[in-house]
Amino acid sequence: MYTVKEVARITGLTEHAVRFYTDKGLVPSVQRNQNNFRMFDEESINWLHGIKCLKQSGMPVDVIKTYIDLCIEGDSTIPQRYTLMMEHKEDALAKLEEAKLHVAHLEEKTALYQDILENRSPDTTNPAHWDRIQHMHGDVFYSRSATR
Amino acid sequence: MYTVKEVARITGLTEHAVRFYTDKGLVPSVQRNQNNFRMFDEESINWLHGIKCLKQSGMPVDVIKTYIDLCIEGDSTIPQRYTLMMEHKEDALAKLEEAKLHVAHLEEKTALYQDILENRSPDTTNPAHWDRIQHMHGDVFYSRSATR
DNA sequence: ATAATACCTTCGTGTTACACGAAGGCAAGA
DNA sequence: TCTTGCCTTCGTGTAACACGAAGGTATTAT
Structure with missing residues (x-):
């Protein structure tokens, strides 16, 4: 289990960004301990790496949120994810x-x-x-x- | 003399944008009439065209403001304007x-x-x-x- | 004269993706 | 006990407007 500071170091994000993504609901596996501290496991870190990767393609946070929700739904949403990604690629080309x-x-x-x-x-x-x-x-x- | 709506049509900017630029001090020749309405002459429209042109190069508004102030100062500022433009070009390339x-x-x-x-x-x-x-x-x- | 219209004005909030600081809580070490 | 170091939430600021509200004014129609 990792704290905000630790995952910030591991992922290369700032602490502010980590809290921001967490509060936006982009990190499904994050939880709180008795002191109300955010606690991250390996899976959370994977999600954060993925978020960082999508950010590097210029995808806005609300679209990333949509994308993550589709991922959680399972493989049945792969066509929708593909569509979403293609649309985002058009934006990037523009x-x-x-x-x-x-x-x-x-x-x-x-x-x-x-x-x-x-x-x-x-x-x-x-x-x-x-x-x-x-x-x-x-x-x-x-x-x-x-x-x- | 033109109203906000007219210059918006002439320049292709929105009325909101015209007021925004005016209030930011980007349009040196704009004035007010008795009713406190913004009144634009040909020179104002030239400035707005120029602002639009600089915007098309992705220059942020505060830099445009700096640039315009240099223009008003006269030809002596041409080297500074060149420097500013070169720096902005580096940003654009990045x-x-x-x-x-x-x-x-x-x-x-x-x-x-x-x-x-x-x-x-x-x-x-x-x-x-x-x-x-x-x-x-x-x-x-x-x-x-x-x-x- | 009055009412509708067509302008205009100044707020004030929402947008994106955080940065930054304030004020405060909690636990451990000197 | 006090300091250190971590965490929390909350609130403001950023860029460049978009948008709506509430209200003023001038012209036009009835």
């Missing part, structure tokens, strides 16, 4: 695309700043640069600051 | 890597579920499958549900 867009945006912004700093600001009369200029017009923070 | 990891995790999980559903669960005695099995052992939610 976020990945978003992150790519963010980086692409920032590549352009930083490139424009480099041009200014090295006195190589793009030639607005040269059509070869128009797509960068289009971007500038959409980006108030570049054109305003550079022209004022 | 998040991109994280998103890739999430997707990779989920590719494996969903693949394992497909194996179960099609009665093709990996052969635990074949060393060729050991890296998948290692992953299974790390994933309580797979091994527990599949073995119980």
Whole structure:
């Protein structure tokens, strides 16, 4: 039997997180002793490892809760778990695309700043640069600051 | 001069977001009329477009606030803005890597579920499958549900 | 004149996943 | 006995709004 501090060390979670997951009902096998202390056995630790693993895939806690409840129900829920996991994968892919867009945006912004700093600001009369200029017009923070 | 509703339509932001940004001080040129209504001019709308653009790069609001304050200070702050943008780009790249990891995790999980559903669960005695099995052992939610 | 409408305002709460500190209980060692 | 070290619950703060409540104001219709 382990205390909060011990499972925190074992699982690599913080004590706060361990209490949080416990109170959310994500750790089915956790119990209390006479002093109302949370007591964890090996099974609890397995669950916590699993929770950590799912968190690493970006799954929100309430979905993890749903997933765990399905696990407890038994093998009959495997198709539902698969569906849930596929849906979550779609979410993750959408976020990945978003992150790519963010980086692409920032590549352009930083490139424009480099041009200014090295006195190589793009030639607005040269059509070869128009797509960068289009971007500038959409980006108030570049054109305003550079022209004022 | 535009009302909240109008700029919301023009910028594509929600009315809530417009009020939120205004109250956070992100829109320097916004003013109030006799009825204490927020009144926006073309310049306000430009700022809001710029805010939207920065949001699309995933920049948090307090950083946008810092950035705008630097813009108002003038061209002398261009190097600081560049630094800020570069730091934000590093954040965005870190998040991109994280998103890739999430997707990779989920590719494996969903693949394992497909194996179960099609009665093709990996052969635990074949060393060729050991890296998948290692992953299974790390994933309580797979091994527990599949073995119980 | 009055009532309906269409705006606007400022609260205040809920969301996610904890972090952090406060105030207090319990058991063991110096 | 007092300190140490563990635990408990409770309450606040974070980010970026969403949403609703309660109320003010201006225009329009009857």
